[in-house]
Amino acid sequence: METKYYKNWQEYMAQHTEIDEKQAAVMAPKLQSYEEMLFSFIMFLCV
Incomplete structure (x- = not known):
């Protein structure tokens, strides 16, 4: 995922x-x- 704010470990x-x-x-x-x-929350919003 390319974002300005989110970075993986x-x-x-x-x-x-x-x-x-x-x-x-x-x-x-x-x-x-x-x-x-965060990933779970985004998936929740998409469903």
Whole structure:
């Protein structure tokens, strides 16, 4: 999905190189769950 505001985890990490591996390990599950919730919400709106 190409948007100005939405970024998946890989794109986010590529843009924020200041995040180290320890921080990324904590952040990844939370941000990925938000990605899934956003996708589910968009699918809900489409149905």
